[in-house]
Amino acid sequence: MILNKFRPVSYSRKLKALSLQLLAFSLFSCNKTADINANKAYVGLTHVAYGFGPLNVTLGVDSLLSVPLSFGQTSGNPGNPYDTATAGIRDLALYENSVKLINGYAAFQQGVHYSLFAYDSLDHQSLSLIILPDNQGVSMSTDTITYFRYLNFSPGTSLGLLLTNAKGTITISASRFVGYAPQPANYLFNSIPIGNYGVYVFNDSANFTVSGPNIKPVDSLFLNSAVNYNIYLQGFYDSSSGTNQLKLKSFPLN
Structure with missing residues (x-):
């Protein structure tokens, strides 16, 4: 609405x-x-x-x-x-x-x-x-699975995430800057295995690898089984310092 x-x-x-x-x-x-x-x-x-x-x-x-x-x-x-x-x-x-x-x-x-x-x-x-x-249409977390919602607040971009750990790699599809797609239906929760992840941001959904030119590392991410999460990008893809630095941020939800 x-x-x-x-x-x-x-x-x-x-x-x-x-x-x-x-x-x-x-x-x-x-x-x-x-x-x-x-x-x-x-x-x-x-x-x-x-x-x-x-x-x-x-x-x-x-x-x-x-x-x-x-x-x-x-x-x-x-x-x-x-x-x-x-x-x-x-x-x-x-x-x-x-x-x-x-x-x-x-x-x-x-x-x-x-x-x-x-x-x-x-x-x-x-x-x-x-x-x-935050608690409509969301399943409860289990011992191995939790749920997250991903939002992109990096203006003018369409960015996805690559989450990696010893168990494998998870790709989170590119999402446009929220200002381009402000309908709540665009930001549903998805399931993900719990654990620690290294996180990379990519700006080319058709051509990216961890060592490729269209991807850059950002903060690590820990997901617990007890709660669900908001995960979002803040800052600018081409900035590496100060308040404009591209950051992955998250916070747990009740």
């Missing part, structure tokens, strides 16, 4: 309005007689908007975060990215300092966990927010 009931927000002289692109799979539904203390959803935010400083999210009058989130960070605590929010159709706003950047309505279903990613393509007018449910 694409929520497009929004109020444009002035950001600067160059920015007359920012488009809101809030995406989710399903509308909220609940029993109005439910105990309000049980009427909770669980929401985590990841900041991959290159052109912005620390960000915060409000749902109605409530701030999701106690401290604004810096670029490259995910909310919550290690092992648990979520903060608790009241379920329902909420008036959501994304802020940089006191400046409201995005404002619109989003539906959060009771008991469901959500990953929010704030991202852009180095253009302030491209700032967007994608909302993905």
Whole structure:
């Protein structure tokens, strides 16, 4: 679902309005007689908007975060990215300092966990927010298998992953920059054997090998059997240092 009931927000002289692109799979539904203390959803935010400083999210009058989130960070605590929010159709706003950047309505279903990613393509007018449910249509991990979702936040690219260890090699097909394909249905969970992996990024799906010219090593990856994962690329393929360095990042989901 694409929520497009929004109020444009002035950001600067160059920015007359920012488009809101809030995406989710399903509308909220609940029993109005439910105990309000049980009427909770669980929401985590990841900041991959290159052109912005620390960000915060409000749902109605409530701030999701106690401290604004810096670029490259995910909310919550290690092992648990979520903060608790009241379920329902909420008036959501994304802020940089006191400046409201995005404002619109989003539906959060009771008991469901959500990953929010704030991202852009180095253009302030491209700032967007994608909302993905984390526990819909996902099987439970086993002793040998877990599940992951892969997103590419490297602007202007189409990049895949090659995961290697002593047991073999796994290819994760190239995915376009999220801004080119912002529909949540593009980011489903897939199964993968647990373990430690060396990870390579490739930009040519038709011609790549570990030692080839169209592939480069990035961070290693450990996948546990107890949880599922968001895995995403941040940075630029041709950059090797600083905040623009291409990085593979991941965080576990409940």
